[in-house]
Amino acid sequence: MMGQQTGVQDKLFYSFNLDDHVPRSHLLRSVDRFFDLGDLRKHLAPFCSHTGRPSIDPELMVRMLIVGYCFGIRSKRRLCEEVHLNLAYRWFCRLGLDDAVPDHSTFSKNRHGRFSDSEALRHVFESVLRRCMIEGLVAGEGFAIDASVIKADASRARGVSGVETIDWSQGEWQSRAVREYIEALEENNPTDDDIPASTESTTPPKNISLTDPAARWTAAPGGPAFYAYSTNYLIDLQAGIIVDVQATPAYRSQEVESTKIMVDRVAQRFNLRPRRLVGDTAYGTGPMLGWMVQEKGIEPHVPVWDKTERKDGAFSTIDFAWDEQANEHRCPQGHALRRDRRVFKSPRARITKADTVIYRPSQSDCTSCSQKDQCCPNTPTRKIARSIHEAERNVARAIAATPEYQQSRCERKKVEMLFAHLKRILKLDRLRLRGLSGAQDEFLLAATTQNLRRMAKWLMPSFQKAQEMPA
Ligand code: SF4
Structure with a gap:
């Protein structure tokens, strides 16, 4: 038998509990369980006046903002309308059925006022992280x-x-x-x-x-x-x-x-x-690796930012062996590339703006070299720019060869x-x-x-x- 609604009859009294009308599996129920703004008022207290009209409750505003971000409601005007109409949103914001929803302009005023002075949003973020x-x-x-x-x-x-x-x-x-x-x-x-x-x-x-x-x-x-x-x-x-x-x-x-x-x-x-x-590679620059390894003692699981490989078929930096003790590179012909080719009374740092030190061979070695076309076809001699963070770059290269690094890539x-x-x-x-x-x-x-x-x-x-x- 087909049913029919029997006219609208306004009740004089309603017994209504918002909590009964929010589904148990609703996202906001789960979020609410972990969202505690108990100390927000205490945090904001020094930034609020003790006289004048009471302001909108900051907890209500933050809860409304979280609703907006949870459900992709980006417009404050629309957010106010949605909170006004939606029972679950009202429940999450601790608003009763006939409680007024703040005006959309309140958000902007608070953001530039007490929220910004007190870094309230960072405080909320850190409370959730805690x-x-x-x-x-x-x-x-x-x-x-x-x-x-x-x-x-x-x-x-x-x-x-x-x-x-x-x-x-x-x-x-x-x-x-x-x-x-x-x-x-x-x-x-x-x-x-x-x-x-x-x-x-x-x-x-x-x-x-x-x-x-x-x-x-x-x-x-x-x-x-x-x-x-x-x-x-x-x-x-x-x-x-x-x-x-x-x-x-x-x-x-x-x-x-x-x-x-x-x-x-x-x-x-x-x-x-x-x-x-x-x-990723953007974080694998020499100064960044130096900061991670030397200053912070953190293992860098990042690819090394390396632009030393030549695309014209010439020898790459890797072909120039490094001798730590002698502080020099050795070219494929066995000649030394040095930072200084003569002794100065006062030693020079020779560190470039890019945090590198340039190593050069003797010009006479290159002029008579049989492999010059493979080494420096367009310049009289070859030069190697060595990062002052080369030791830390080598640490990152060594980590990149481990199985743990592969795991980090996935993570x-x-x-x-x-x-x-x-x-x-x-x-x-x-x-x-x-x-x-x-x-x-x-x-x-x-x-x-x-x-x-x-x-x-x-x-x-x-x-x-x-x-x-x-x-
Ligand atoms: S060109 Fe100079 S640096 Fe290059 S391999 Fe020959 S001697 Fe060595």
Whole structure:
């Protein structure tokens, strides 16, 4: 018999419990079990006024942000609408059925106010990481490092050539992102004569965005160039938990340098000191290997950045044997390549800007050499540039020949999978906030969400079952 709804009858009283209406296998239930913001209010207290109207509860705002990142709801306006309508979202945010949802503009005000002053989002990220450690998901034995490029919220059309002079004092460009960029420039290039100028490369960028000048104009393979930032992840290899995250403009040198910041920060705040660090070739430069091996005592499980192999068929550096005691190379003809070919009263360091020392043979040896065409066809003599970090490069080469290194190569995929998850599930393939601080806030929230989801996946059997069920 076909049933029929019997008219809408408004009840006078309802007995309604939100908790009964959120499925046991709902993602937010699993996340909620590991998400404790108990000390957020204490952390924020010194940054809040003791007078005036009470502000929106910071825990409510952070919970709403986590909902947004969990379900790829990037617009704050839409997030407020969704939290208003969705029972599970209300339950996670500790909102009753008739509690008001904050206005979308509140998020921006708080981000630039008390959240930024108190580094509240980093505090939330670290609270979640601490919970991961308590749950035994962080071994601290091996870390992996990688970076992924994320498009900035800056139009390609609103940019000028990097060599053009821009008068940033014009009113139309006085946005928060521009002010932040100019402050960073002034910090890195102080005018005070007592302070040495920055040693960073002064090569101007190809294009600079007028909307978000800190974003880097970068080319992706197979597509047009765009403005972007990089999110840098340092992960623990046991369960793929993100132990630190850092936003940088999409420059490879800055991505690599961020490794030092993150490794030091994790050691300082959590006393986590990995035995090995896994990364791709970008992290295998001489200075980076020197830092890992000499300064930190970390095994570099990274391929060595090596450009010494010749593509024109001439002898490569490897063909020039190294004699440590004599501090010289020996060419295939058995002649010595030395750093100094005469004795100086005061010894010279002879270290180039690229942290190398140049070794040269005697010109007379090369002039009469039968193998000159195979060795230096276009120059009168051959020269070998030897990195001052060659010993550390050799350590990395020795590790690369071990079975453990092959295992590390496989484990490195965990960080790549996190980036795929970030873009496909969390839908963070383009930023909504501008400036380096905006990128940092978005990356911190995304990493916090990924850690929460990972905890739910590893520790909640009901969540695993729900994920395995066919759609
Ligand atoms: S060209 Fe000079 S460096 Fe090269 S093999 Fe001959 S002698 Fe040695």
